[in-house]
Amino acid sequence: MNRFIFTVVVLAMLLAAKSLLAQSVPAPSTVKELPGIALPPELDRVLRDYERAWRAGDAAALAALFAEDGFVLQSNRPPVRGRAAIQAAYAGEGGGPLRLRALAFASEDTIAYIVGGYGYGDKPGDTGKFTLTLRRTPGKPWLIYSDMDNQNAAPKPRSAAQTSSAPPPTQ
Numbered sequence: 001m002n003r004f005i006f007t008v009v010v011l012a013m014l015l016a017a018k019s020l021l022a023q024s025v026p027a028p029s030t031v032k033e034l035p036g037i038a039l040p041p042e043l044d045r046v047l048r049d050y051e052r053a054w055r056a057g058d059a060a061a062l063a064a065l066f067a068e069d070g071f072v073l074q075s076n077r078p079p080v081r082g083r084a085a086i087q088a089a090y091a092g093e094g095g096g097p098l099r100l101r102a103l104a105f106a107s108e109d110t111i112a113y114i115v116g117g118y119g120y121g122d123k124p125g126d127t128g129k130f131t132l133t134l135r136r137t138p139g140k141p142w143l144i145y146s147d148m149d150n151q152n153a154a155p156k157p158r159s160a161a162q163t164s165s166a167p168p169p170t171q
Contacts, residue, residue: 069145113133117130
């Protein structure tokens with residue numbers, strides 16, 4: 001009997017917490033875009049080099065921005081680790097007018113991070129957001145250790161025809 005009462009109490013707490021959390025999240029239309037900030041030149045260089053390589057569709061140049069054992073953590077894809085795997089993941093991507101902007105950052109000695117938003121072309125607003133974790137050897141340029149991004153909007157549902165003809169996810 002005690003186990004039953006405990007289970008009921010835990011379930012009630014979970015339901016209450018879920019409803020409280022759901023109420024505190026503002027609707028997407030009411031969320032205002034956060035202002036961008038200026039980065040120190042050595043961190044800003046990472047974003048500008050990333051934009052240039054992406055716009056050129058240059059997977060090798062993108063991979064070169066990463067630490068040898070770096071990660072790419074893209075939406076709806078498994079994690080990728082290491083420059084060769086990162087280059088393969090970026091092959092065939094890019095070529096668009098990517099814009100990166102910083103929302104926050106911190107750096108100390110050999111570790112840094114940048115939190116930001118991204119968009120494309122002259123279209124106002126951010127399409128998505130990212131975090132970059134950076135590392136460096138003292139006196140050397142910053143390299144990306146991890147790049148995690150995701151879109152601001154949920155992916156559009158795929159039709160039945162797209163789902164049945166889609167190739168399986170790559171590993």
